[in-house]
Amino acid sequence: MDRAHVWAWDARPWPDFPERLETWIDGLNYDLGHWINARIALPALAEIVSDVCARSGVREVEVSELYGAATGFMIGAVETARQSLQPLMLTYGFDSFTLRERVAFAGRNGKVALELTSDMMVVSAAKPVFACSRSSPADAPGRVVLEYVRSDLDYQPGVAEAVAPQVAEADTAQSSVPVVISEAYAKVVAERWLIESRVARDSVQFELPPALLGVTSGDVVSIAKGERHDLYRVDRVEELGSRALTAVRIEPSVYDAPVYDLTPARDRPVLAQTPVHAEFLELPLLRGDEAPDAPYVAIAKTPWTGSVAVYAAPADSGYILNREILRPAIVGETLEPLRACKAGLLTRDRLRVRLSSGALQSQASLNVLNGANAAALRYGGTGAWEIVQFTTALLVGSSEYVLGGLLRGQAGTDGIMPDVWPPGTDFVLLDGGVVQVGQTSGARGLERHFRIGPATRAYDDPSYLHMIQTFGGVGLRPYRPAHLSASRRADGAVDLRWVRRTRIDGDTWDGNEVPLGEERELYRVVVRNEGNVLRKYEPTSVSQVYSASHHAEDGSHAILMFEVAQVSRQFGTGPYARVIVDF
Template sequence: MNTAESVPVELENTPSTLEQPELRSGAALIASAPRAVQDAFLDGLSEQEMSALPFLFDFWAHPHQLPPQVDWRSWVIMGGRGAGKTRAGAEWVRMMVEGNMPGDAGRARRVALVGETFDQVRDVMIFGDSGILACSPPDRRPEWQATRRRLVWPNGAVAEAHSASSPEHMRGPQFDAAWVDEIGCAAINKAPNEPNKFLDPKSSESAIPHFSSGKRDDYVQMQYLRAYYGFFGESENNPESSLYDGPMVDMSRAFVWAWDARPWPNFPSDLSIWSDGQNHVTGHWLTGRTSVMPLAHVVGEICESVSFIDYDATNLHGIVRGFSVADFDTPRAALQPLMIALGFDAIERGGKIVFQTRKDASEHGVSDAELVVNSGDATLEKVRAPMAEVVGEVRLGYVEAEGEFVARIADARFPHDGTSDVTQNELPLALTEAEATTIAERWLSEARVSRDAVSFSLPPSRSDLRAGDLAELTDARGDTTLYRVDRIEDRGARRIEAVRVERHIYTPSEAVETVGEVRPFAVPVPVVAQFMDLPLLKGDEVAHAPYVAAFARPWPGGVAVYGSSEDSGYDLNSVIEQPSRIGVLETPLLAAKAGIWQRGEPLRVKISGAPLSSVTREAVLNGTNVAAIGDGSSDNWEIIQFAQANLVGTDMFDLSDLLRGQAGSDGLIPELWPAGSRIVMLDGGPAQITAQLSNRGLARHYRIGPSLRPYDDPSYRYYVEAFQGIGLRPYAPTRLKAHNTGSDLALSWIRRTRIDGDSWASVEVPLGEEVERYLVRISQGGSVKREIETATPSWIYSSAAQAADGLTGPYDIEVAQVSLRFGPGLFSRIEING
């Protein structure tokens, strides 16, 4: 890490402070000399010289720690932590103020010690491990006068501590020299409170600034530097010197701590080489951050690109790491992705468009007493969108801002709430993973909260309430609710339409910031992919969305799934981050009853990836070792589990203690799964892709391949698939029975549920569907004789109906539960022997 510390500044042109050039870095010379030379050197020192030797910095210093041997006015040391910048500055101050004897005068009588804050000057430059007090010999050690914030040496020299935040305090003393600490602060929340603080788990000095949350904040680092350069860029704050041709502070020679010479983005991403890479997230480094633009500047540039100048973006705060803008007709068309992603609105104010972040919107109280009736409208009308329209999951596509700059997907969902609708959007933005997750979570929360809308009328006197403001409505019970005003119509009274908001939605999420990942180069090989339309496995999945299991050797780091309604114009659907364990059956698997431990011949499988392992039966019952067996189509999969997995060859395992027909797939158990059938471990590798509920049953086109390659790369494979949404399919009823009641046949069964049916505490399993409905089918010889629907788990097949159907000999009765969204589920069947 290269950092810059602007150290000693001499106010007069003086020769080098070094009195004995032959001592410069003498310790390094002696250390490299033969042992005889070292002994001769030490034997030649008197006792007094031996006592003084530890304090002769010229002798011990590295070359970069010693002042230049020419006339100089300012001297800058470039170096990382541990390079000795603080020690060099402290020793230079000693050289300036100390004479030959403790009471003799030195070259400087008054020295300014200047840092970001007074605490930094005191804790680092004066009392630090390499500060002035630690470097001074006992007979020349200065006295710290805390009340006057200064050091006083035995010879009367004085060094005053000053903060850069109070530059006026440095007027008057007529300093002979100054030691000025660096500028710069970490990219962490409230960093300017203590600019010298940094997070490093390996350092004893690791700490966060006062009142900081510890979250990454690139924007505050940028604002800090803009404030510094802006202040000294004004002539009234930085006047021209009467002694030399230049300003008081030459900002063209101002160095910011810290720039790093290591190549971006390998640093900080390659943690196998640089163990301090993770510190970059909230560190002082400018590396990788210099291209970041303030949000207000980006908005202004877009507006002015079409000669639109009546705007105000001064209240926009935040950064844009990267933004792709295609051709656009209006500024709003270009700004819409930014507004959605970063949570701000464009509002008309007095003929000017004002950009305002939603978290900073003004609040205005509105009581019931102020509401008026206008043109027959209700005083206060509340509307709540139906639950079916509420989004349960948000997926955002974005470009990784650090690391490999590849397409990524951020996902946010409300688990276990029964809402399965998914919305996916592509943002033309470069974001970190934490930023993308924060946007997705805020978007999802906004969608959930804004299902509540209100409209009401206020008298014309309430002109203070404007579009974009928050109306705080107080009801008769004293409860208050915030609504964002989206529309105002002045027609005598002011008719206002607003949606509910909550302030905490705009609080940054707890997503953890990490450095972008740079993976080793991998040859782009085709990816083995398997589409699977599966039942609900845990209950929190998107019921109608299919899975994709992918495998490649070597694994490309990520597999992209692109989708389209035709074989062109593909959009990124999902990115699969983990390889799946995919294999084939080496021996056939015969039919068996569901829910019973199968103890017969083991099933031999050949499967790639991490080895399979044996677990206890209790672990199996708790959801371990789940796999799907199918014929390679997307919808014909039986879910099994196994307790024992024994390695019998390379990638070859014998599976025993099987449980068949899990997750309601018992209705799909065939007479035989032949050798060569596919097996896929359902261990988190297969990932659900995005699928619109309206696209169920419609064929769509997919291209799947390495995420670092475009979808037209030869490594991509092409698929056409249609999915029924098996997660919506009802389970087959159980305990189907028939008995005669006179000449009629009485049927009964017990329904099952695909949702939340595992609790032993329930009196009865939840219905799991919108209504209770069953389809009863009578067939003979493959020909359907009768189909009826019933709302109860029973039905009477009357003798008259039997006669009308003309049944002679054995016939079949099948029963399936019906879903309003899926239709009939799997059937249970019994045979009636005439």
């Protein structure tokens, strides 16, 4: 081997080459090819066997006929050398025997060491020249199961099996080996194990003269049976003057270099535990059974690496687990401006959004009217959220959708609808990924500390996000009064009237007045001129008179703006409805 050369090192990255067959078709040739990628650093099988034997005090071993390399092997317990080597012997197909007073190991290869005939065997009056036997079919398994460690799937446990054909109720042999191999090679091992077990039912016993000392355990001999030659592997040799040998039948093709199909590698993204994106939402009551003073949280991360824990505390210490989020929220941003329009009516407006994760889908109109496809909009990371719904979602680009059939200002958010939502407005789909955070009513208006991160790690891990939030309990916010009107009386007074709305059980068609939803009915009426407050009223019914005398006291301005809002004892004043009167 003076002029032996290693060829070749491939510049393509391993293990993408050879696993990504959709990219490099010659990856199919890797196992039988000339590449040294990922092989040059593998320990030789002979080195592993020698090391295991040396640990047990056996240092003089013969491994010159043991070829191949191992991807990975583990000794996970206190065990003997035999217990450690048996998984390797099964996986890589080699035997152990005594050779010249030394322990020897050699791979099974089906290479014939000697062709025997009956003339070469010792003839004994008490015994046949050679005896053939076949064990019961029940002694050979009809199914074998091999448990191993997968080299092609991040060292996850793997299982390979082989089943003999035409076996009705197969006896199963099972073995677990702490050896790292590929899924394809594990299938080869299982099939070889099954075939060897079934072929080895046939065995022979014969004696050879001392002149044939070269035939020893592990050798393969060919024995002529008429015109047929069967191959047997010597398993045992007894030196009793003549040499008594026991051998089992083999099929040499079992030991040919295995050829198996490779499957294209699946993308295995690195699931790094990096900080998540968290968005707190103060929303009105959507279903009616929510806690009205508790906020919601939307968690997003691509790729999603598992459940996310939300810890809460009054200060940055003493955190208690509040919620565990099991799925990501669908979040994104708007790409076009969305102008204000009349609430509660289907519009022809379109809203183009880009999602950072997830997908949207269209819904039937009836499903939308029953609450489907609700989303929240807010710009700049602060302020109130408007609830919108959409009927159609058309995919127009990579993670980009055009939403149609919009319903604006849902759940009483028409009172906070701006003149326009600019591009870049936050978009959060209100599905099962948005979860309400636990909060007592006494915590409203107080600072709360949150730590949000992977549930598999402690809340002081660097991957956790620290946030400080204050919540006002938007679920308690009264709706803006509807149908505000102002009419002039003959005496110069202004008669204000409106219709009360409710945030609780207001979607009824039985003709009765909607529930009050508050401890008592109370409104706030503000009279303004050019932004200046002239007068305030707090009526307890849905009307108020601005008298001519009050008008005179306030300066008899030609143009006045009247603002009306419902008042909640818990929340305070809700959004104002406005009407302008020209005197």
